Amino acid sequence: MEYDVVIVGGGPAGLSAAIRLKQLAHERGAEVSVCVLEKGSEIGAHTLSGAVMDPRALQELLPDWRERGAPLDVAVTEDRFLFLSERGAKQVPNWLLPDNFRNHGNYVVSLGNVTRWLGQQAEELGVEIFAGFPAAEVLYGERGEVKGVATGNMGIGRNGEPTDSFQPGMELHAKYTLFAEGARGHLGRQLMERFSLCEGVDPQVYGLGIKELWEIDPKMHQPGLVIHTAGWPLQSDTYGGSFLYHLDNHQVVVGFVVGLGYTNPYLSPFEEFQRYKTHPEIRRFLEGGKRVSYGARAIAAGGLMSLPKLVFPGGALIGCEAGFLNASRIKGSHAAIATGKMAAEAAFDALRSARRNDVLAAYPEAFGRSWLKEELHRARNFKQWMSKGLYTGTLMVGVEQKLLGGRVPWTLHHRHSDHERLKHASRCKEIVYPKPDGKLTFDRLSSVFLSNTNHEENQPAHLTLRDASTPVRVNLDRFAGPETRFCPAGVYEFAADADGRTSLVINAQNCVHCKTCDIKDPTQNIVWVTPEGGGGPNYPNM
Structure with a gap:
């Protein structure tokens, strides 16, 4: 199938790019064919975020978003930032909060619902959206340029052979292909290696965000209340924090982010996350309530200094695929929309000038002149400072952001990838976690059930091992099997067979596509590849 532009990923970045392409085509009286591939069963099925949304980029893309019925209904009414000890909490006075923790003018949203709405806007403009079709392979032309993607085959059995329901994948050829898979994209990773897009930049670093949606006692509900915390239950040398956002309809979202550079296996x-919910300042909102949904997703937190080159012959990286999230604000949707729009404008101009498969240099040039570049530049040291520990990080972020407004002459750098950071288990203290109570705290399997995760069982596992002996020989022996703990979905477990031989069991059916294993595995032996289309979570209102 031939298109002018193929977009891989139906999240905010990909859909915004599609919308902008069609807007420009309508404005100029041109014909531009645009296709969006989404691996989830529907648009929004795999979208997971906090989320407090800055509407600035949406305003630029669709100035009449209110009239169009965008689901930004709950304006932020109050910010609270708490430092937690095990039993106590100290609130930072609002006048002391730097701008990155001020949310006046922002909205508490379900990003999944915002994404579904963006999909509707795209389809009304004539964008073709194929949900349930993961892009499994990048296609290259004779000169080595990207010329499109191929979707995965359907109906391949666990043994790798076609079943009776076999359907071959499709090749989608395009003059330009935009990649918007989200953090740690399967194809984006390959493109970064092939075109050396990460040369000269800091290693990307990540956090794992875990989230639950709750219905709570109406007496405890305060629509628009935004709470962030730092400190307990994490040790001061481990980066992380929490969020608790009040939506409408007596619902709150509660979540926890742990930097994947932690050292204790x-x-x-x-x-x-489960321990965090037991803190008196948090449990008082949740007690008597009902957990509705659960999900997890890795987020790219390296910021400006970890951004790869954005373009290559025939295509570009947009949104969290490139790592545009502003970790200091815990926000990425506005950056995704903005970069999707910029890349679309560059691609449209290239199509109009009859260039083919060249490098879209106008996109990174537009980013270099943008408010987004300025925003990320001011926040460029945030994650680096916080990686030095809670107290040092808090002090220096306060100096940089509150006193100096982010205008500082120094730049800090990340030196190591997250998978390099684990210490040997013999050097670390084992952490004993309390058993879940089934009311406030829960186990992994009951949590995965609420994510509506499903995969066709008779298919090759999409969590692959470069070397089947490494999990036991290295991970279990040196690091006490960290994959059984860093996975938030119970995918990995070590089991002994009848002869007493231990091996790693991969329960791929449980996978919520968070990508943590692909990031944190200390030997980089686990490689996440695309499963059969439509598999994975089906998040409602997340």
Whole structure:
């Protein structure tokens, strides 16, 4: 199938690019064919974010978003930032909060619902959206340029052979292909290696965000209240924090982010999140309520200094695929929309000038002149400071952001990827986590059930190993099997067979596509590849 532009990923970045392409075509009286591929069963099925949304980029893309019925209904009414100890909490006076923690003018949203709405806007403009079709392979032309993607085959059995329901994948050829898979994209990773897009930049670093949606007692509900915390239950040398946002309809979203650069292999982000909910300042909102949904997703947190080159012959990286999230604000949707729009404008101009498969240099040039570049530049040291520990990080972020407004002459750098940071288990103290109570705290399997995760069982596992012996020989022996703890979905477990031989069991059916294993595995032996289309979570209102 031939298109002018193929977009891989139906999130905010990909859909915004599609919308902008069609807007420009209508404005100029041109014909531009645009296709969006989405691996989830529907648009929004795999979209997970906090989220407090800055509407600035949406205003630029669709100035009449209110009239169009965009689901930005709950304006932020109050910010609270708490430092937690095990039993206590100290609130930072609002006058002391730097601008990155001020949310006046922003909205508490379900990003999944915003994404579904963006999909409707794109389809009304004539964008073709194929949900349930993951892009599994990048296609290259004779000169080595990207010429499109191929979707995965359907109906391949666990043994790798076609079943009775086999359907071959499709090749989608395009003059330009935009990649918007989200953080740690499967194809984006390949493109970064092939075109050396990360040369000369800091290693990308990530956090794992875990989130639950709750219906709570109406007496405890305050629409628009935004709470962030730092400190307990994490040790002061481990980067992380929490969010609790009040939506409408007596619902709140509660979540926890743990930086994947942590060093103790016994740490479990999932269990740390469960412990966090037991803090008196948090449990008072949740007690008597009902957990509705659960999900997890890795986020790219390296910021400006970890951005790869954005373009290559025939295509570009947009949104979280490139790592545009502003970790200091815990926001990425506005950056995704903005970069999708910029890349679309560059692609449209290139199509109009009859250039083919060249490098869209106008896109990074537009980013270099943008408010987004300025915003990320001011926040460029945030994650680096916070990686030095809670107290040092808090002090220096306060100096940079509150006193100096982000205008500082120094720049800090990340030196190591997250998978390089684990210490040997023999050097670390084991962490004993309390058992879940089934009311406020829960286990992994009951949580995955609420994510509506499903994969066709008779298919090759999409969590692959470069070397099947490494999990036991290295990970279990040296690091006490960290994959059983860093996975928030219970995918990995070590089991002994009848002869007493231990091996790694991969329960790929449980995978919520968070990408943590692909990031944190200390030997980079686990490689996440695309499963059969439509598999994975089906998040409602997340």
